[in-house]
Amino acid sequence: MSATRVQLISPRTLRLLSPGRSALFLPGGGGPHRGGGVPGFRSLIFPSLSSSFSSPGRALSSLSTTRRGLPKTKMSDNGTMSRGKVLTIDNMNPTVKKVEYAVRGPIVQRAVELEKELSEGRKKPFAEVIKANIGDAQAMAQIVFLKYKNKDAKSRACRILNSCGGNSMGAYSASQGIGSVRQDVARYIERRDGGVPCKPDNIYLTTGASDGIVTMLKLLVCGEGATRTGVMISIPQYPLYSAALAELSAVQINYYLNEEKCWSLDIGELQRALDEARLHCNPRALCIINPGNPTGQVQSRECIEDVIRFAAKERLFLMADEVYQDNVYAEGCQFHSFKKVLFEMGPEYSETVELASFHSTSKCYMGECGFRGGYMEIINMDDDVKDQLTKLLSVRLCSPVPGQALMDLVVNPPQPGEPSYERFIKERTSTLSALAEKARLTEQVLNTVEGIRCNPVQGAMYSFPRITIPEKAIQEAKKLGQQPDMFYCMKMLEETGICLVPGSGFGQREGTYHFRMTILPPTDKLKILLNNVKEFHQRFTQQYS
Amino acid sequence: MSATRVQLISPRTLRLLSPGRSALFLPGGGGPHRGGGVPGFRSLIFPSLSSSFSSPGRALSSLSTTRRGLPKTKMSDNGTMSRGKVLTIDNMNPTVKKVEYAVRGPIVQRAVELEKELSEGRKKPFAEVIKANIGDAQAMAQIVFLKYKNKDAKSRACRILNSCGGNSMGAYSASQGIGSVRQDVARYIERRDGGVPCKPDNIYLTTGASDGIVTMLKLLVCGEGATRTGVMISIPQYPLYSAALAELSAVQINYYLNEEKCWSLDIGELQRALDEARLHCNPRALCIINPGNPTGQVQSRECIEDVIRFAAKERLFLMADEVYQDNVYAEGCQFHSFKKVLFEMGPEYSETVELASFHSTSKCYMGECGFRGGYMEIINMDDDVKDQLTKLLSVRLCSPVPGQALMDLVVNPPQPGEPSYERFIKERTSTLSALAEKARLTEQVLNTVEGIRCNPVQGAMYSFPRITIPEKAIQEAKKLGQQPDMFYCMKMLEETGICLVPGSGFGQREGTYHFRMTILPPTDKLKILLNNVKEFHQRFTQQYS
Incomplete structure (x- = not known):
């Protein structure tokens, strides 16, 4: 590397860019290559970044490898003897090391x-x-219905507050989310899906869609070796999926979208990926992102039917990431929810195929990302598993209540006749x-x-x-x-x-x-x-x- | 059980109350005993709870055991043949089944x-x-400084908004949290600890304290069998700890607080628990809750010094859950932060002992639980591990921005001379x-x-x-x-x-x-x-x- 480059990029960023880092979609890929470092290197080159934030000895300590049972003794910068860290890159959770999330990776840090x-x-x-x-x-500046000062906006706010403990967003809600918000979500889904019924009890309010997706994956993962749970994800994918699967030590099964055909999903490719995966793991779930992230394609109704048939035939739990359901632009394209298609395919499918669908306050036309609001709807989930899901979510007490309130606004926008409409x-x-x-x-x-x-x-x-x-x-x-x-x-x-x-x-x-x-x-x-x-x-x- | 009881408690609650459920602090304890059920049982006894929310066949399907590779075929309520679920209580993630969280358990459901x-x-x-x-x-109704309409409250709100992308709480923040809020947290800690320096770069804003605690535990867990990570927690404990350890398949090491001495912590008991645990796992961390939850004790300075010496001697990563730091009532009791005591013990400790300390917007006098705000400060953490921590937190994008804003109010209350003071x-x-x-x-x-x-x-x-x-x-x-x-x-x-x-x-x-x-x-x-x-x-x- 040239000296000029070194001055442009901090050692930490360089470390993050080291080989092996980007191989996130290769199951079982090793951790990043550990580059060497020079004590004080950072503080020499980046005084503004490190002088006030780096403690003496940090650069040095990162060089020291400590193994369990063998505490190392080393010299710190000020000459005193100190032992190696309890927690080091070599003895930390190896699954965490495998996690990568490019959207906020080294390039963003730079x-x-x-x-x-x-x-x-x-x-x-x-x-x-x-x-x-x-x-x-x-x-980037989007809609702010929230800030309307009309009477209906205020009465909506009051209705939500009345559903909160102590009439305050500062109180914990039920673990599954505020009841009245879940009812509004259910009514939204029914409208969206042309009357297909939706039960508020099947709605879980989540901390953004990410929380719901990770939680569902958690439920699914079990087994060891050749019986370890495999999860099918599209390539290209949104890296939350690879990150969560790495952390859960689940097997990532890649199916490739067809770039030549506008990033469409091909059932033959799903079958290929599944058949190959069955040789070394237990595929249990199929994740779909529609509209696609990062690829921007919108799936046709036929494609969704094919996917549902495939999931039914192959006994896969379907996870439909539908956070961009309101973001469809191309002429001739239309959003079809997996749930609606599932129910229109008749009881053979609608009463058997297990589906979790995810939505968010962060996307669509509202784009309220910072509030971390979202929901998931579960369909045909086993009753006992549902109890476990509720229990698991109760450990984090509840999703942020302001995010729940915003979810209500997303699913229940101003209606004709209301002042804000x-x-x-x-x-x-x-x-x-x-x-x-x-x-x-x-x-x-x-x-x-x-x-x-x-x-x-x-x-x-x-x-x-x-x-x-x-x-x-x-x-x-x-x-x-x-x-x-x-x-x-x-x-x-x-x-x-x-x-x-x-x-x-x-x-x-x-x-x-x-x-x-x-x-x-x-x-x-x-x-x-x-x-x-x-x-x-x-x-x-x-x-x- | 008597018929009266059956009518008072739903079958689901009864299932949740079954034997084995409460043994949450026994490492490796088995899952709950699976009680049998009767199809339609719930809907006969609890029409109001089940009629609109239970799909046909749910009660029946919960009876059916499906094993991998052996899809079961069964009769559904309407007489059609259907297959067993992909995801059942028998083939779901076994670590999730072991998770228990009594604070929102069966009694709250009832x-x-x-x-x-x-x-x-x-x-x-x-x-x-x-x-x-x-x-x-x-x-239960507490302080609402948030709702003050004084000039200083407004200018504070503006300052926070100016630190947000697009001047809006609806934008994602940096994964570690808004910079200006982390600066305010650092200044608060310095004031609290009599000038012990605090670097904003060591502050992570979290989704309540729970998020920080779980994340730290995630980093620590590794190894298998007798080298599996063990984590020491007090008994009685706050069940977030046992739940997180169960989910991570870490070994829970119980040390008992001394009820006879006002729930105080005894170093001899710590040593006993550690020595016994070393026979079957690799103890790496010691968790302390001070002031205590659920026990309400406040630790003396001497006790904290002893704990720090113990952690240093035994090479344990310290996790100090200090969310009740403002809630001290008894005469003669005073809150001492682990960090302050650590630094006052001199460089032998302050430059070596690894510590994570947790705080929250949910407790103290503000009590804004629903916003899910919190922070953690990390001290002496290995530089590379810190990179991994930041990366791991980036996968969830950011903690809720309104919760971050509230954290700022908690650490930076109105000052003398300001209108709200x-x-x-x-x-x-x-x-x-x-x-x-x-x-x-x-x-x-x-x-x-x-x-x-x-x-x-x-x-x-x-x-x-x-x-x-x-x-x-x-x-x-x-x-x-x-x-x-x-x-x-x-x-x-x-x-x-x-x-x-x-x-x-x-x-x-x-x-x-x-x-x-x-x-x-x-x-x-x-x-x-x-x-x-x-x-x-x-x-x-x-x-x-």
Whole structure:
């Protein structure tokens, strides 16, 4: 590595970029390679980052390997003798080490460092860091029905507060969530699904959708060796899934979406992945993200029927991640909930197939991510398992009550005739049509660049274009121990201030490279962003060709 | 069991009360005994609870045992053939089955059922259910500095909002928490600890304290068999610890607090527990709750020094659960943070002993439980482990931002000279002195009852009195497959509407029985409550003597 690079990236970031880090979707992949360090290295190069936050001896102690029963004695910076740590990278939970979450990985940490450097007056080839790595709708400014001061908004607030203990959001709620909110969720689902019945008792309010997904996976995991639970996830995937499966030591079963056919799901590929997995684990669940994250595709009704038939035939528990159900833009595309399709397929399916569906306050047109609200609906779950689910959730007492209240607003927006209705519809329409416009714009601009190919963004909030990386750049990345698309994105960040997530963080077919970029920035900003991406790609291609 | 009992308790509650359920603090204890069931049983006896929420075939399906590879075919209620569930009680995650959380266990479920029955006009020997099972300060009405409309409250709100992405609490924050809030937490800790330095980079904002505790335990667990991580916890304990350890398949190492000496911690007992545990596991961490939950003791400075010396000598990672740090009532008692004592013991300890300390918005005088706010401070943690901690927390994106904002208010209350100061101090003083009064009152009234012995409630929010249960009642409980104190508390609930948590849910020396009761209800209500407990105990003793 060159001296210039070292000064741009902190040792911690470098460590995080070390080989093995990005292989998150390979089941049983080893932990990261442990690079060496030099005592005081960080504080020499990054006084602003480390002087006030690093205690003496920390850099040194990270070099020391302590094994159980063999406490090491070493010299600390000030010359006194001290023993090695009780908890070290070598004796910590190995499943935690395998967890990776690219959306907030090293590239984001570097973006934060760059922001700090900018604010300290350091010169950069850009004026601001643009974080297009994460679907944070609120930070990019979306709807705020919450802040309406109309009578109906106030009466809604009162109704929710009346359902809270002590009439306060500061009180714990029932572990499953506030009863009246769960009723509103159930009514929403019934409206959404054309009258298919929904029982409030099957609704669990969760801390964002992530909490529900992790909890369901927890219930499913058992067995050892060849009987260990396997869970099928799409590749590309949202890395919450790989992270949770790594932590639970479950077997990740990859099925690949078809990039050539607009990231569609192919039953033949599901069958291939399942058959291969059955040789070494016990596949028990199938996870679907629709609309897709990071891929942005919207599944057809036929595809969903096929998936349900497949799950029934192969006895798989279905997990439908439907947090982008309100984010559908492409003409001819429509959101079909797994539950609705399941029930329309008749009792052979609707009375047998076990399904958990997830929704969130963080996405759709509200985009209230910071409140960490969400729900899951469970269908056909065994009664005793449901008791266990409720018990498990009770340990964390309840999901955040303000998030529960927001979930109520998401599922129960202002109705015709209510004072807030017109303003709400106007804002919703403009938010959604702006997103549709940005989805088109993103596809269009990226496809003008030689070496970038972008599928239509039919839904959700991201584009996931394929990029051609020249062989020379691939070799350069290898030398640095980086995935080629991590090298590409890191270079883009350093040169343009644009923070994207490399495709390797989501998984992709070997030898292909992508990045995920959110379409959320305001249109004028997005145009500049896309243009900068274009120029960077051209420069990068030229440099390494 | 008598027919009357069956009509009072639902089959689900009965199942939850089955033998083996309460043995939560025995490492490796088996799952609950599976009682049989009768199809439709629930819907015959509890139409109001099951008719609208139970799908046909649910009661039946819970009888069916499905094993991997052997899908069972069975008749459903409507006569069609259907297969067994993919996910059943027999093939679900066995560690989840071992999780128990008494604070929201079967007795609370029964309390909720009773509330419903009362609201439906069913006659009971009481007019309302009083939930004295949980420390929900807000539901019992506490301070609401949040709602002040003074200028300083508003400017504080603005400052926090300015630190949020898009100036909105609806945006994700950094995974570790909002920077300015972490700075305020660090300053608070420095003030609290007489100037011992605190680095914002060592502060993690969490979803209540529970999230921080579980995350720290996750990092610590590794090894198999005799090298499996063991974690020392006090008995009685707060059942979050036993639940988390069960889920992580870590070995729970019990050390018993000394009830005769006001629930104090004895180093000899720590040593005994550790030495015995070393024969079959690898003890790596020591958890302390101070002030104590459920026991209400406040540790002396000497005791804390001894614990720190013990942890250093035995190479244990210290976890200090200090969520009740502002709840100290008894004269002569004072809260000493583990960190302050650690640093005052000199560099031999302050530079080596690894410590995580936890705090929460849910307790103290604010009591904002529903927001799920909290922080942890880590001290002397290995640098690489810290990276892993940050990474692990990034998977859940961030803790709820409103909870982070509230944490800021907890650590940064109105200062002298600010418009809100006087009102705040008045409210805080009156809240804390009312709690002190209620702590005294509880101890005093309970100790007037023959067969109840209550230690002083020095701090926290609970009393944990010892109760004498007559031999006849113990036999009666055994017949029902219940722990004697569960039998006692369930009977109290049915007869008086008072919801307490049996001591068996927290752990206690064999042959002793207790209950946990929060002291939070308003004084006049608490007086009635205590009197009803007294009368119930006398009646119960008479009935079974």
